[in-house]
Amino acid sequence: MKKWISLTLGLICTLPVYGGELNFDEAAGIVIQSGGRQKPLHTFANESMQLVTGRRSVEDPQTGARLEPIDGLFSIWFGKRDWGDAPIVLVSNPGLREALELEHSRHFSFDSLMANPRMAEFFHAISNKRAAGEELTDLETEAEIVLHRMDVLNLILTGEGMAIVPHPDDPSARWTTPLMAVENHDPEAARGVVRKLRKVSDSYLAGDEAGFTAASRDLRLVLSGLAPEAHYLSEAAVGREIHYNNLHPFRLAWIFYVAAFLGLLFRRTYRWGMGIFAVGFALNVYGFILRAWIAERAPITNMYETVVWVALSLALFAIIFEAIYRARIYALCAAPLAVVTLILADLFPTVLDPGINPLPPVLRDNFWLVTHVVTIMLGYAAFALALGMGHYILGRYLFKPETIDEESEIHHLLNRVLQIGILFLALGTILGGVWANYSWGRFWGWDPKETWALIALLLYIFASHGKLAGWWGNFGMAVAACLCFNGILMAWFGVNFVLASGLHSYGFGTGGIEWVGLFVALDALFVGFCGVMHVKRQRTLRAGQVLAEIGAPSRGIAGSEGAQ
Numbered sequence: 258m259k260k261w262i263s264l265t266l267g268l269i270c271t272l273p274v275y276g277g278e279l280n281f282d283e284a285a286g287i288v289i290q291s292g293g294r295q296k297p298l299h300t301f302a303n304e305s306m307q308l309v310t311g312r313r314s315v316e317d318p319q320t321g322a323r324l325e326p327i328d329g330l331f332s333i334w335f336g337k338r339d340w341g342d343a344p345i346v347l348v349s350n351p352g353l354r355e356a357l358e359l360e361h362s363r364h365f366s367f368d369s370l371m372a373n374p375r376m377a378e379f380f381h382a383i384s385n386k387r388a389a390g391e392e393l394t395d396l397e398t399e400a401e402i403v404l405h406r407m408d409v410l411n412l413i414l415t416g417e418g419m420a421i422v423p424h425p426d427d428p429s430a431r432w433t434t435p436l437m438a439v440e441n442h443d444p445e446a447a448r449g450v451v452r453k454l455r456k457v458s459d460s461y462l463a464g465d466e467a468g469f470t471a472a473s474r475d476l477r478l479v480l481s482g483l484a485p486e487a488h489y490l491s492e493a494a495v496g497r498e499i500h501y502n503n504l505h506p507f508r509l510a511w512i513f514y515v516a517a518f519l520g521l522l523f524r525r526t527y528r529w530g531m532g533i534f535a536v537g538f539a540l541n542v543y544g545f546i547l548r549a550w551i552a553e554r555a556p557i558t559n560m561y562e563t564v565v566w567v568a569l570s571l572a573l574f575a576i577i578f579e580a581i582y583r584a585r586i587y588a589l590c591a592a593p594l595a596v597v598t599l600i601l602a603d604l605f606p607t608v609l610d611p612g613i614n615p616l617p618p619v620l621r622d623n624f625w626l627v628t629h630v631v632t633i634m635l636g637y638a639a640f641a642l643a644l645g646m647g648h649y650i651l652g653r654y655l656f657k658p659e660t661i662d663e664e665s666e667i668h669h670l671l672n673r674v675l676q677i678g679i680l681f682l683a684l685g686t687i688l689g690g691v692w693a694n695y696s697w698g699r700f701w702g703w704d705p706k707e708t709w710a711l712i713a714l715l716l717y718i719f720a721s722h723g724k725l726a727g728w729w730g731n732f733g734m735a736v737a738a739c740l741c742f743n744g745i746l747m748a749w750f751g752v753n754f755v756l757a758s759g760l761h762s763y764g765f766g767t768g769g770i771e772w773v774g775l776f777v778a779l780d781a782l783f784v785g786f787c788g789v790m791h792v793k794r795q796r797t798l799r800a801g802q803v804l805a806e807i808g809a810p811s812r813g814i815a816g817s818e819g820a821q
Contacts, residue, residue, distance in 0.1 A: 279466050281327045283473035284457070285499055287480065288490045290420045290432035293615040295490040298421075299499045300613075302330035305413065307606045309406045310364065311347035318343035333413050335458045340414060341368045346406050349607060350399040367410050370403070380404060421480055422450055428488035446483060453479050498551050506544025507565055511599035513537030514572075518592035527585055534588050537595070538572040545569055552613045557630045560753060561602055561609040566631075568598040570638030574674070584670050590645030598641075601769075608754075608769040625692035633685025633710065639678030640717070640738075640745050646671045647738030651787040654732065658794060668731035671738060675717065682714045705752045713744030732791055739784045743777055 285299035292304075306315050306326040315329030316322070318338055333340045344364045348354055357375045359365060370376055379400035386393055393401065412418025422438040424430035425446065435454050438447035453476040460468035481489055514537040520530025545565060548556040556562040575591035578584070602609050650671065653661040661667070689707065690700040701707060720737035723729055729737075747755075750773055 278464050279328070279461065279469050281325075281331075281473075283470050283477060284331070285327050286492075286495045287421060287473065287477045288495065290423070291418070292612065294613075296613075297490070297495045297498050297502075298330070299327055299502055302326040303502055304612045305409055306330060307611075309347065309410045310345050311349065311607045313606075315345065316343075318345075330413065331461050333410070334416060334419060335461055336414075337462055340410075342366050344369075346370060346403065346410060347607065348403050350396075353396055353399045353403065356396055367407055367414070370407055376400070376404075422447065423480070423484035423489060425483050428485060450476070450479055450483075494551070497547065501544070501547045501551060504544070504547075505603070506540045506547065507568075507599050508603045510537045510540040510544065510568070511596045511603065513540060514592045514596045514599070518589065518596065521585075521589040521592060524585075531579070531588060534572070534592060535576070537592075538569070538576065541565070541569045541572060541595075541599075548613065554616065555627045555631070556613075557627070557634065558616055559610065559614075560750075561611050563630070563634055563637075563749070564598050564602045564609060566634050567638045567641060568595045568602075570635050571595050571598070571641055574639055574642050574677070578670070578674070582670060582673075584667075586646065586649065586667060586670060587642065587674075590649050591642055594641050594645045605769065625688060625695050629685055629688035629692045632681055632688055636678050636680075636682030636685050637745055637749060639674055639681060640742055643671060643674045643678060643738040644742045646674060647735045648783075650732075650735040651739065651784065654735075654791055655787050663731050665731075668734065671731075671734060675721065675734070675738060679714070679717050679721065682710070682717070686710050686714055705756050706748065709744070709748035709752050713741070713748045716741040716744040736784055736788060739780065746773060746777065 281299075285297055285302075287298040288295050289298050289301050290296075291301050303326045306329050307313065314323040314325060315332075317324055317332070318340070324332065332338060344362065344366050346365050346367055347363060348357070348359065348365055348370075349363060354361075354363075357370075357373055359373075379397060383393060383397050383401050383404070386397070409418065416434055416436070419434050420432040422433050422435055424432065433441060435447060435450045439451060453472065456472035457469065457476055459465075460472050513533055517530050517534035517537055520526040520533055522530075545556065548562070548565075557566050571591045572588075572595050575587040578587040602611065646667070650661070650667060653667075686707075689710065693702065693704075693707070694700045717737075720734065720741055723737075724731075724734050750769070754773075755770060
């Protein structure tokens with residue numbers, strides 16, 4: 258058990274550690290209005306730096322040192338370096354890099370991209386198509402993402418995106434920058450903000466820690482006093498969000514799930530493994546609650562949040578089934594899948610946006626949306642658990658065929674999970690129709706999301722009925738548990754990231770297609786190989802049985818002839 262604890266601590270120690278001379282605790286609590294909501298500057302820095310660079314840290318163009326996002330934000334805002342010439346803008350798509358004739362790198366400077374004539378051509382083509390309501394090509398979509406990154410960086414470079422000054426008279430009005438507030442609001446109060454901000458800038462550039470801390474505190478207090486208390490983010494809310502940002506609960510959860518999986522592999526450490534698994538689950542739940550508290554809504558409305566919810570539901574199903582059946586298999590199969598889902602959420606922010614953003618109008622105050630998404634994602638989680646169990650069963654047939662057959666108890670355990678998955682997916686699909694009727698005025702419209710959810714459900718129903726009809730046995734159900742999950746992947750990921758069409762546009766995104774395609778291809782090869790080996794083994798066993806049946810009487814005849 259000490260090995261698992263050491264491994265967990267080792268993984269935690271590999272998390273990014275940033276150096277720096279200044280204390281940003283006070284500055285991080287300054288509130289900014291961005292993305293349709295108020296948030297701490299700490300959150301804005303994390304989101305904007307991740308968006309622009311695709312990384313959790315920012316590299317200083319002169320020293321090469323890693324800066325934490327809040328430090329990088331201030332350095333760009335106050336012009337500590339020539340950030341316009343720093344290669345920090347992510348261009349991840351190889352096809353777009355080729356079209357722009359960029360060198361073999363993933364990061365480029367704002368100035369070089371602005372000077373690229375082909376980027377200007379993309380900009381005009383995208384603008385014209387958006388104005389005409391036409392669909393963009395794949396390359397134009399990727400170019401639009403890069404243009405958005407450049408726009409965010411430019412707004413920080415110029416200070417035009419740093420809307421930290423609330424309107425003193427109209428709480429619903431958009432916030433402004435300090436310089437704009439001098440022109441549009443109370444000039445005297447706004448000049449006071451500008452003076453405080455200048456002190457923050459001067460102390461930051463001078464590396465004066467005490468002065469920077471004091472100036473940041475003064476600026477934060479002055480800004481919070483400009484707006485009515487009820488319309489300004491409270492100290493408690495700011496502290497809660499910064500705590501969530503610093504804790505990284507979902508990252509800690511997958512680290513504990515890794516340690517739990519290692520413990521669950523062996524009988525002697527099974528209880529320790531379950532204990533660590535429970536800690537990972539608790540962190541998963543805690544992070545989910547914090548996110549819901551910060552967003553003031555159920556955090557299940559984009560791809561990132563549904564991935565986190567499925568990981569949580571996976572672990573929940575595993576704990577429940579372990580408590581009921583004492584099978585020592587559910588948590589073992591759930592842990593690696595929870596690890597994969599949370600790693601995807603943690604390490605690919607450019608694909609799965611972790612930002613907490615306001616909901617589109619169609620999703621606000623909608624009871625049916627929450628019940629529909631929660632229910633259908635519970636179905637996805639159950640089928641993900643069945644996917645893990647299906648692979649475990651096929652692995653047993655492949656590597657230890659003597660330990661499993663058609664009558665083994667594990668097939669019964671898999672069927673229970675599949676039944677739960679069908680129940681939740683069917684109920685979630687029906688609730689989705691209720692939500693569609695509430696939001697769009699029709700119960701069913703063959704929207705791609707609706708269609709693929711129905712296809713995924715029918716795949717699992719077909720597999721279950723095929724077993725009842727005797728078309729295949731328990732081994733076939735293990736195969737189905739693996740292959741039918743491709744329907745879930747299409748309904749969950751494919752519609753949003755491949756088709757990107759339909760009324761569920763709030764969940765669309767780009768990226769990750771190659772990795773998902775690679776997983777599907779490799780998994781199909783593994784399942785196919787297991788199927789071929791199983792068929793060969795069954796033929797060998799049947800041939801042996803036939804020879805045994807034929808050989809027994811022939812030996813009897815030979816024996817009688819010898820006696821004569």
